[in-house]
Amino acid sequence: MDILLLSRIQFAANISFHILFPTITIALGWVLLFFKLRFNRTQDRKWMDLYLFWVKVFALSFALGVVSGITMSFQFGTNWPGFMEVVGNVAGPLLAYEVLTAFFLEAVFLGIMLFGASRVPGWLHTLATFLVAFGTTMSAFWILVLNSWMHTPAGHELRDGVVYAADWWAIIFNPSMPYRLVHMLLASGLTVAFLIAGLSAWRWLRQDRTPAVATGLRFGLTLGALLIPLQILAGDMHGLNTLEHQPAKVAAMEGNWETRGNVPLLLFALPDEAARENRFEIGIPSIASVILKHDPAGVVPGLNDFVAEDGSVLHPPVSAVFWSFRIMVGIGMLMLVVSWGGVWLIRRRGVEGLPRPALWGLAGMSFAGWGATLAGWYTTEIGRQPWLVHGVLTVKEAVGDVAAGMVLSTLIAYLVVYALLIAAYLGVLFHLAAKAGQPAKPALQPSLQPAE
Amino acid sequence: MFHPEALPLIFAALMGASILLYVVLDGFDLGVGLLFPFTTEAERDRMIASIGPFWDANETWLVLAIGLLLVAFPTAHGTILTALYLPVAVMLIGLILRGVAFEFRAKAPIPHKKPWDIAFWAGSLMTALSQGFMLGIYIMGLQWSLATVAFATLTAGALAVAYSFIGAGWVIFKTDGALQLKAVHWAKGGIWGVVLGMGAVSAATPLASPRIFDKWFTLPEVVALAPLPLMSALLVALLWLSLRRLPTRDDSFAWFPFVGAVVLMILGFFGMAYSFYPYIVPEKMTIWQAAAATESLSIILVGTLVVLPVILGYTVLAYVIFRGKATKLSYD
């Protein structure tokens, strides 16, 4: 296989694995701060129980996020040397600021947050918790600035094929940055909301019916119900922004080949790139035009506009973008129905009154946020092809000259490690949830009590 | 704002400093992992507790070092990292195994604890060996041949031994009782490994690189450099003497082996840095040829000068908070 494809698969595998864990830690940090502040305020034991359970999940996710993130930072050099050579003058400072203002902050205060509760005064522990949450959000900010700049570059100039920074303000607040940041932070919040609701529902089903579990369930559902409308709104605005800056991506998301008005919203289709048409199309007439142009007759760009004179294709692969977008939006709609339905049921009958199917449904959606987040990133990133930095640098120009066999063998090694780790992670999460339900036994053999 | 000629030098120094900090700080917690085969489960819990609050931040110095290479020397980083593709991958997988095993061993069901301990050890070993291997290939000018791989195998072993030694020093410093006594024994064995490793690498380096040979053995350099090996020899002697008396009854000087190991590493590092200067890709590219645009470097430097002291400040705070002998780790 060729080196470009292998390197792309390897990068996609590594970042997909990486993003799973930041998606949890970014929002979970703030949720832990909330639990802690509630406990400080009410002195109600259940908040402490919630904190002590979820802080374990946080610590585990954080470790996975850190080690996979380190892999990411080496990837630029090992697989994409052209990236830094061309846009290093912009990407460099952004990455440097991420390390300086975010990574050290998180890493140092994480130690104090996790293990320092009995060693430092209460306020310092709360402050450490805050700084960890703040640090994860800062790192999301910086990396999304860079990622957004790669989608909608601004504030730079090109001299002899190398990018130089001209206006840092324009670089940082590039056109898609605010949308992507908001959308990603909300995605993180939703992932955590459904994780908490789902694991709590699972514990409830296993007859682990303590006040902490009931509160966790109510908290997760309420958070989800609050965030999902915001997310749908943010997603819509994000799409409009993309229409302005990366029309080819939106055309692929909509599966729209011809530039025209009255574009239908496709619920199902099999885009066929060879024939340049959709097969088995099912759609609602004119709705895509309404969403994108707020007018049924609104003209929406089509994929055929992005074919060069000589016939070479300048738009991203259609099926992958089309379907990953539908998966994300589909999960979003499901989240809307489930969270609002759940909150409505709880208001009417209380947590005790939740029917078993509803509980199983929630438990089944524990990791729905992961699904939507990955699908969203695939939409965004595959939709940028063939560009690495839109209009500046293609992926092909950036790839490193490494033996394909080497990339393949390391790729296989990564995949094996990642598969094992995800299995272990899920296993341990449910193990912790099951263990939390058992009444604490007195430690008979202290040496067998693992240190946390 | 900054002198354009000075910037690359400043960044080379910053990168060197963060590599040095990484090697010392992550060195001790990797070393703790390397010592796992010689321990009982209770001892492993205690050793893990001694590094628990620190390892994550320690590792961040590697991220900073690689980040600085990436951002300050964009044209060099590709050459270096593509040449080191395989050992980098081994190191990354090692770091992954070690980092996650740390969490999993405490949270997985109790029967799974042993396999995670093995993963912790294996990850530490992969990391230490691959880092040493990369150092060797780097010294050899990023060439892959039978001779360079043989040399790199030597440096790989030497670095793993050095990490184990500093790890043992850390355990002496942070624990007491039987475990501390055990660590003194490890260190007594380890110090000979360190002497052997440092000696072999120092002997092989000038032989392998004519340029470094000239840099070391011409006058007046050879006189100016003489303090490095002399100080190292003195330090090794002091370490040996102290290890024979440790542990003392009132635990005085328990810190000495660790600090001695740190100083040894610093000496070794300066010897190495001196040999390479002014190259960033050995024999091919100097730090000035590889540096990024002045504007971008200035922007980073401003931030670095403001933030780095703060980082150092709260790093020290963490070591102060968790001072004293390691006890059980817990979240409440």
Ligand code: HDD
């Ligand atoms: C700082 C830069 C950056 C950031 C924050 C992200 N990406 Fe990305 N992504 C790239 C920089 C990049 C890249 C270097 O530009 C790649 C490598 C090859 C390519 O096509 O673009 C890429 C490709 C790429 C691909 C393969 C697309 C293809 O080749 O067809 C996927 C699936 C993802 N990314 C997924 C993600 C996910 C899940 C992210 C969430 C964290 C993410 N990306 C953030």
Ligand code: HEM
């Ligand atoms: C190519 C892109 C990326 C690179 C190179 C990268 C790099 C890294 C590195 C090196 C770490 C470890 C830092 C440490 O030692 O503490 C890390 C952790 C982290 N990253 Fe990324 N990252 C990328 C994408 C992202 C994205 C898109 C997000 C968020 C939207 C993100 C959010 C985080 C967070 C929150 C952490 C802290 C650790 C955790 O919470 O698990 N990263 N990343």
Ligand code: HEM
């Ligand atoms: C239901 C309505 C939603 C709409 C209309 C929507 C819209 C969008 C659009 C248009 C993009 C592509 C942005 C680009 O062009 O680069 C995107 C990306 C993304 N979406 Fe959604 N989204 C929705 C729901 C969700 C949900 C529920 C999640 C996760 C819980 C999510 C997570 C993401 C992520 C992580 C990305 C990639 C990062 C980014 O570009 O912002 N989305 N979304």
